[in-house]
Amino acid sequence: NGALSDATAVDKDTSENWFLSNSAGSGPFVLESYEPNSELRLKRNDNYWRKAPTIPQVVFRQVKDAVAQAQMLQSGAADIAMQIDAETAKTLEGSNVVVDKVPSYNFVYIALSPGAKANTVKLTPEVREAISIAIDRTSLIDFTVGGAGRAIATPIPLGFPGGDNHEIPAYNPDRAKELLAAAGIGDGFTLKSIYPDMNVYGVDFSLMMQKIQQDLAKVGITVELSPVPFANWREAANGDHIPLTAVFFAPDFFGTSQYVDVFGLSEGSVWAKRAGGATDPSIISTETGKLREQALAAPAEEAEKLWFEAGEQMAKARIIIPMVSPDLILAHSPTVKGVRYSACCNLPLAEITN
CATH class of the missing domain: 3.40.190.10 (Periplasmic binding protein-like II)
Known part of the structure; x- marks a missing residue:
């Protein structure tokens, strides 16, 4: 067939x-x-x-x-x-x-694609950091799930090996403005956002993206929202890619390797492709894959530390930016x-x- x-x-x-x-x-x-x-x-x-x-x-x-x-x-x-x-x-x-x-192991995240065809500015690490800290996660969790969820810093579920104790990015719009000004785009720019028109784990994606749109507007970033059916979202994500999107993830088994596979940005991985790694190879990680192999071969205590380090690297890349782990x-x-x-x-x- x-x-x-x-x-x-x-x-x-x-x-x-x-x-x-x-x-x-x-x-x-x-x-x-x-x-x-x-x-x-x-x-x-x-x-x-x-x-x-x-x-x-x-x-x-x-x-x-x-x-x-x-x-x-x-x-x-x-x-x-x-x-x-x-x-x-x-x-x-x-x-x-x-x-x-x-409490759940599920999470909802936004993702940035530096290699997206529709980008109007270069999504450098500094610009990605500005976008991340311009979002008020506490009020977003209150707004989307009535506070019935947990903040999450890296794309590894809370409670999974290496998923806990990462620092949650602090809401800091003033610092975000400084980063954007240093990047030469302090006067603002536009981000196109295509995302699935869905309610997942109790999170209405349109409501969440409207909240993110409002937060980013405060630092001069205009977000154009385009909710679409999931099949259309997947086509856009895998085609010309999407500057800013929102997605969800749930585990297939209790183990952290699946998250490093999907979100670790190793060459050829799902999000290395969706984030436009072929156009912007600077986002490709050569380390997360090594950490994955080491962790899979290590005793549990040592593996925990290796998974944590992989989580730190994924968080610092600011390609995958988790928003909430809803109850x-x-x-x-x-x-x-x-x-x-x-x-x-x-x-x-x-x-x-x-």
């Missing part, structure tokens, strides 16, 4: 359309149907190698608005809601809906059992019963 696994796959693999309508795996559920930006249906895999799930089908519906999700829970139109924010959760008090709040709010019908948060997949579907 066009799938390739060799070095040419990135350019020549043509299997995506097949995978959008077929399953190829051994998990507890298999794909039944998929409508982009609308609905995903999974059915029980009766050949699952472990005990088969008790529920025959899972239906995911894309509902951007947290209030609408809460209403669906209360009316019985939905059994579980995964994108309820702290303020909306308050409206469920007194109802029969079960609401649990737990996860699990809201569900009282008839649904087995709902729990997991580092591997947010919600282990095979454990759910009703």
